[in-house]
Amino acid sequence: MAVAAPGQLNLDESPAWGSRSVDCFEKLEQIGEGTYGQVFMAREIRTGEIVALKKIRMDNEREGFPITAIREIKILKKLHHDNVIKLKEIVTSPGPERDDHGKIDGNKYKGSIYMVFEYMDHDLTGLSDRPGMRFTVPQIKCYMRQLLTGLHYCHVNQVLHRDIKGSNLLIDNEGNLKLADFGLARSFSNDHNGNLTNRVITLWYRPPELLLGTTKYGPAVDMWSVGCIFAELLHGKPILPGKNEPEQLNKIFELCGAPDEVNWPGVSKIPWYNNFKPSRPMKRRVRETYKHFDRHALELLERMLTLDPSQRISAKDALDAEYFWTDPLPCDPKRFDIHEFSIYASSRSCMEG
Amino acid sequence: MAANFWASSHYKQLMEQEEVDVVHSPDKEKGLTLDEFKLIKMHMANYIAKLAQSVKVRQRVVATAVTYMRRVYTRKSMSEYDPRLVAPTCLYLASKAEESTVQARLLVFYIKKQYNDEKYRYEIKDILEMEMKILEALNYYLVVYHPYRPLSQLLQDAGMTEMTQLSWGLVNDTYKMDLILIYSPYMIALACIYIATVLKEKDTTAWFEELRVDMNVVKNISMEILDFYDSQKILNEERISAAINKLALKP
Numbered sequence: 001m002a003v004a005a006p007g008q009l010n011l012d013e014s015p016a017w018g019s020r021s022v023d024c025f026e027k028l029e030q031i032g033e034g035t036y037g038q039v040f041m042a043r044e045i046r047t048g049e050i051v052a053l054k055k056i057r058m059d060n061e062r063e064g065f066p067i068t069a070i071r072e073i074k075i076l077k078k079l080h081h082d083n084v085i086k087l088k089e090i091v092t093s094p095g096p097e098r099d100d101h102g103k104i105d106g107n108k109y110k111g112s113i114y115m116v117f118e119y120m121d122h123d124l125t126g127l128s129d130r131p132g133m134r135f136t137v138p139q140i141k142c143y144m145r146q147l148l149t150g151l152h153y154c155h156v157n158q159v160l161h162r163d164i165k166g167s168n169l170l171i172d173n174e175g176n177l178k179l180a181d182f183g184l185a186r187s188f189s190n191d192h193n194g195n196l197t198n199r200v201i202t203l204w205y206r207p208p209e210l211l212l213g214t215t216k217y218g219p220a221v222d223m224w225s226v227g228c229i230f231a232e233l234l235h236g237k238p239i240l241p242g243k244n245e246p247e248q249l250n251k252i253f254e255l256c257g258a259p260d261e262v263n264w265p266g267v268s269k270i271p272w273y274n275n276f277k278p279s280r281p282m283k284r285r286v287r288e289t290y291k292h293f294d295r296h297a298l299e300l301l302e303r304m305l306t307l308d309p310s311q312r313i314s315a316k317d318a319l320d321a322e323y324f325w326t327d328p329l330p331c332d333p334k335r336f337d338i339h340e341f342s343i344y345a346s347s348r349s350c351m352e353g
Numbered sequence: 354m355a356a357n358f359w360a361s362s363h364y365k366q367l368m369e370q371e372e373v374d375v376v377h378s379p380d381k382e383k384g385l386t387l388d389e390f391k392l393i394k395m396h397m398a399n400y401i402a403k404l405a406q407s408v409k410v411r412q413r414v415v416a417t418a419v420t421y422m423r424r425v426y427t428r429k430s431m432s433e434y435d436p437r438l439v440a441p442t443c444l445y446l447a448s449k450a451e452e453s454t455v456q457a458r459l460l461v462f463y464i465k466k467q468y469n470d471e472k473y474r475y476e477i478k479d480i481l482e483m484e485m486k487i488l489e490a491l492n493y494y495l496v497v498y499h500p501y502r503p504l505s506q507l508l509q510d511a512g513m514t515e516m517t518q519l520s521w522g523l524v525n526d527t528y529k530m531d532l533i534l535i536y537s538p539y540m541i542a543l544a545c546i547y548i549a550t551v552l553k554e555k556d557t558t559a560w561f562e563e564l565r566v567d568m569n570v571v572k573n574i575s576m577e578i579l580d581f582y583d584s585q586k587i588l589n590e591e592r593i594s595a596a597i598n599k600l601a602l603k604p
Contacts, residue, residue, distance in 0.1 A: 019493075064445070064481040067449045070449050070450055073493050074450060074495045074496055077362060077494060077495070077496065078362070
């Protein structure tokens with residue numbers, strides 16, 4: 001394999017080892033702001049291929065390469081699935097990046113690092129925010145099935161996504177859905193299941209066990225978020241838009257009822273249960289609130305929005321739900337007509353956000 | 354799916370002994386022999402383990418750090434990548450990758466405490482800079498599988514949990530060699546069990562037969578480990594520093 005001479009750019013194929021320079025790409029526009037850096041749409045100069053470049057923010061990093069980026073890279077390097085965003089490579093820019101005063105801080109890495117992803121045209125939030133946009137049932141089934149398939153793959157590979165929400169579900173013009181932004185994702189093991197932070201997942205999609213302060217949790221946390229997205233797709237807007245953590249819990253209890261030792265054995269031992277325990281009895285009202293939903297959809301939603309994480313449906317079981325196997329069946333991604341938008345009119349809320 | 358070793362990048366990166374045993378030309382030009390190359394790597398594995406004790410991280414972090422270090426030297430020369438900086442940096446990076454983060458500051462403190470020798474002294478900025486170079490040398494592949502998990506599972510399966518301590522210690526020692534770059538963790542675990550049972554005079558032929566693994570490979574790995582223990586007897590500090598000095602790294 002040809003390697004560029006010293007001082008020259010390596011614009012060739014990926015070298016056997018080491019990284020190519022970011023100069024192999026031409027940045028077209030900024031398309032988002034990720035957990036730890038900006039995201040650009042860019043064109044690979046040699047092939048013309050459009051990609052997304054996610055810059056890893058290295059400023060304010062006193063501890064070298066950010067551990068969040070390490071987690072994301074570790075995880076993405078082991079996941080290879082049609083419904084999981086593909087990390088194509090990592091590129092670097094060598095130049096010393098000076099701070100605002102033109103000084104180079106000795107303790108900081110002087111270049112920048114970019115993760116190169118396949119480019120996706122839209123995200124789910126961006127698409128559903130379009131005026132007059134309403135997904136058809138076969139489309140919703142198609143997205144949900146892809147979401148669950150991707151998530152099941154993550155869970156089998158012992159990865160918790162921990163930030164499932166519309167803006168992290170990227171969709172291309174062919175209707176393919178891919179999970180993106182693994183910046184909060186973590187590996188978990190079944191045997192040594194302990195002490196993860198509960199401060200993850202965007203508030204509206206955060207499950208009750210995290211809001212109650214548990215630090216031992218598993219794939220069920222992602223399934224709660226999936227339930228919120230599912231209901232949002234059917235309902236047309238977010239179903240649990242809390243402004244802060246107490247309000248979020250209250251909204252959950254109003255919809256799903258108050259947790260107690262009957263519907264959720266062990267709940268009283270969760271750290272903040274006593275602080276948040278509702279003072280008045282509250283009944284589960286999922287069925288009543290969404291009575292206009294189709295029967296199978298409601299049945300599946302009930303099992304996703306189950307308070308007790310151990311009783312909540314898994315991604316695998318959700319894929320077997322009647323909902324996906326009764327008419328109208330999920331459509332083929334390729335048969336979407338809403339995706340016939342030019343990529344320039346792309347609709348994304350904040351990609352990889 | 355990549356939850357298992359056989360689908361992992363680790364498996365795809367396994368190398369042949371001959372590929373691992375290559376002294377890179379800049380080192381060769383300085384007169385470094387293959388034996389010395391191996392000796393330095395072993396010494397650095399010990400260094401990583403000692404540092405890890407001071408900063409109190411799990412054995413798994415040590416194992417990952419040593420694997421990183423050994424992988425780096427399949428691609429980079431010691432003349433370019435000073436082992437005395439690569440070793441602590443690999444521990445630093447492994448501590449992040451294995452979710453047991455150690456502050457760079459703390460690491461530098463213990464390096465100074467452990468070595469009076471100026472040549473081992475590196476500052477935070479050196480470690481952070483080397484971290485980037487190591488990430489690149491590793492091609493950002495950070496997930497490493499180790500023999501510890503298969504070891505526990507196998508011993509449990511065989512009903513020989515009383516062998517855990519001995520075979521676990523043997524596994525620890527395999528990181529003083531390049532085995533983790535060459536063989537699957539599962540086979541290394543089996544070799545360690547094999548040695549342990551032979552030492553304790555336990556007959557496990559039937560159990561091994563049922564596993565349907567290539568016993569020749571298991572025995573070869575075992576022989577390598579035993580040979581290594583033999584060769585260790587002639588190891589001393591002078592030989593190590595003589596080898597490192599050949600590289601003429603720091604003024």
